[in-house]
Amino acid sequence: MTGNYLIKLEEITFGYNGKPLLFDSLNFFLSENARVGIIGPNGSGKTTLFNIIMGFVRPVKGTIEIAGELMKNEKDFQKARHLIGYLFQNSDDQLFCPSVKEEIAFGPLNYRLPKEEIEKRVKEVLELTGLKGFEDRAPYELSEGEKKRVAFAAILAMKPKILLLDEPTNGIDSEGVMSIEKILRTGGYTYVIISQDTEFLKKTTNKIYTIEKGRLKEFNFH
Template sequence: MIQLRDIHFGYGSQLIFNGLNLSIEPGDRLGLLGSNGCGKTTLCHIIMGLLRPKSGEVRILGETRTTESDFAEIRGRIGFLFQDSDDQLFCPTVIEDVAFGPLNMGQSPEEAKKTVAGTLKSLKLSGFEDRITYKLSGGEKRLVSLATVLAMNPEFLILDEPTTGLDEKTTDRLIENLKESSLGYMIISHDRDFVKRTANKLIHIKEGQMRAANLDGLEM
């Protein structure tokens, strides 16, 4: 599904990835760990084509992706949940925000409304359609953000620190939603407990390379 081969990347003179390799299969449920600044978010941005590596190959859904239009094809098929929900939710009402992706992918307004209703229902957010996005609580924002990603019917999810700022109850709700879906995903998180409950395989980035990891022997 996603293959990264020999990725080199750095900001200015600061080297982040030094020959990083990663292979993700469709049903994988990965937890990505690593210390602050080791490049977890950068890695996701490389997969989504928001950043381009200095060298190395990015293969997603069977094809090598290099240009913006290559990546435009996969966005939506690979759903990406941003760290800060305020970055993700930019429309005033929930219904418009959730419909944004489906409309971009060519659904008619009527189809998009159906998609929104279905997605919100699956996340137990029915009735949120006309709520104002910036007036939602932190937890609600995160769940609605997830809805905006799921509405595009992705084949794989990437979640960047999904539990930051969430209380236990909302975290439980998020876990429940993830477990119920049949989607594969990769979760970046510092929350060991959350990772333990959602991932079946752990990896971490160390010295610019990808390593397998387990929860107990992990350096964080």
């Protein structure tokens, strides 16, 4: 693996059709066990950056490597997505199963894990995310904070190597935020978190970037 980077973006240039460029030769290197935060104004391209890493949006120029593999086509991205747990900014875009239990079991089922292992993981993540008792609830009828917890639980159940979390504390109460902090501290993940919650980022990351003039710039709190 080249330099042990789990994610390597080089010279990424991108703008949505007919709009000004959001990224202009942007570079981003995420090494194993890195804990990175991204802050920045609405519309600066934070979510778009995650969508580029996932291969949902393709840059005009530049290269993307995930775990040492160059992403050339959709097939490459499909393989790489197994390593990544992506928490969407909007939970409604993420949740689609009729019950919380099925939502969380969906990823592990897809990995064709044994039934006992799936049940174990579902139980584990329900506890971790404070969702015990929610097993049979329908995700669409939950509160925003509860939905976000279900989406996070579903991601954790897949045991991804990398977490990309887009506003994980949005709508989450203080107890919930503390449990996310604990999961991040003890889970052994490599992660990138987009957040406006600077206190949360101070606790969970050791490097924070902002997007400026189409590139990532290291941000220092004063």
